[in-house]
Amino acid sequence: MSILEQIDKERLPQHVAVIMDGNGRWAKEKGKLRVFGHQNGVSAVRDTVEGAVELGIKYLTLYAFSTENWNRPKMEVMALMELLVSTISKETKTLMDNGVRLFAIGNLSNLPEKCRKQLYDAIKKTSGNTNCTLTLALSYSSRWEITEAARRIAIKVRDGDLGAEQITEDIFEKYLNTSGMPDPELLIRTSGEHRISNYLLWQIAYAELYFTSKLWPDFRREDLFEAVIDYQKRERRFGLTSEQLN
Numbered sequence: 362m363s364i365l366e367q368i369d370k371e372r373l374p375q376h377v378a379v380i381m382d383g384n385g386r387w388a389k390e391k392g393k394l395r396v397f398g399h400q401n402g403v404s405a406v407r408d409t410v411e412g413a414v415e416l417g418i419k420y421l422t423l424y425a426f427s428t429e430n431w432n433r434p435k436m437e438v439m440a441l442m443e444l445l446v447s448t449i450s451k452e453t454k455t456l457m458d459n460g461v462r463l464f465a466i467g468n469l470s471n472l473p474e475k476c477r478k479q480l481y482d483a484i485k486k487t488s489g490n491t492n493c494t495l496t497l498a499l500s501y502s503s504r505w506e507i508t509e510a511a512r513r514i515a516i517k518v519r520d521g522d523l524g525a526e527q528i529t530e531d532i533f534e535k536y537l538n539t540s541g542m543p544d545p546e547l548l549i550r551t552s553g554e555h556r557i558s559n560y561l562l563w564q565i566a567y568a569e570l571y572f573t574s575k576l577w578p579d580f581r582r583e584d585l586f587e588a589v590i591d592y593q594k595r596e597r598r599f600g601l602t603s604e605q606l607n
């Protein structure tokens with residue numbers, strides 16, 4: 362039985378989030394500069410996106426650049442921004458061919474002008490696609506996102522547009538960057554690190570976590586399929602007992 366046949370299409374996660382980690386170590390293993398790892402991470406992104414579409418996953422959210430990543434050496438940050446610009450323009454065709462709608466979360470105003478422009482162009486161009494929503498987390502951190510939501514809510518309350526007693530989880534969620542998306546049921550992190558690194562803290566409250574030692578540039582759709590198979594073997598209890606569920 363092929364990997365794909367082992368997956369129950371009726372019980373797919375709607376939303377898969379990925380922390381794409383290990384580009385630097387992948388390059389180092391090959392005696393190359395870290396940037397070489399980032400460049401090779403692009404094929405992993407392409408294959409994973411195509412795999413998600415092939416499987417029927419509706420939302421794929423990739424952590425591409427964190428708020429904390431701005432503190433990396435200037436050379437690496439610049440190379441990553443340039444790679445982002447060239448990748449977005451080159452890969453728009455792949456997105457169109459696969460019916461993928463592009464979206465972005467994070468403090469996008471911090472991105473270089475050129476990068477923001479490419480991003481908004483691609484978002485606009487792909488806005489009618491319905492197979493899958495690919496969200497790039499760029500200049501993103503969860504604490505920034507939650508703080509931003511709290512600040513915007515506070516302003517509404519101050520201006521009399523929202524009553525403090527009206528604030529519920531559902532209302533709060535509307536102020537997050539991911540508003541309107543289902544929460545990820547599955548979170549994948551590559552490179553063998555077992556941490557969340559400030560990613561989607563609110564949204565992953567009940568996500569299943571999947572860690573693989575594969576470094577991101579080596580990740581392919583089969584690895585996504587393996588993660589989904591693992592996910593489908595788990596019992597998601599949401600605080601209930603196993604007996605209550607069965």
Ligand code: IPE
Nearest residue numbers: 381382383384385386425426
């Ligand atoms: C992930 O790979 C890509 C980004 C964070 C931009 P890393 O660059 O973190 O690679 P490692 O973890 O140092 O190997």
Ligand code: IPE
Nearest residue numbers: 380381382424425426427558
């Ligand atoms: C998380 O990876 C951010 C991205 C994948 C974009 P990092 O490599 O920056 O995370 P830490 O520093 O190992 O926690």
Ligand code: MG
Nearest residue numbers: 382383384385
């Ligand atoms: Mg890393």
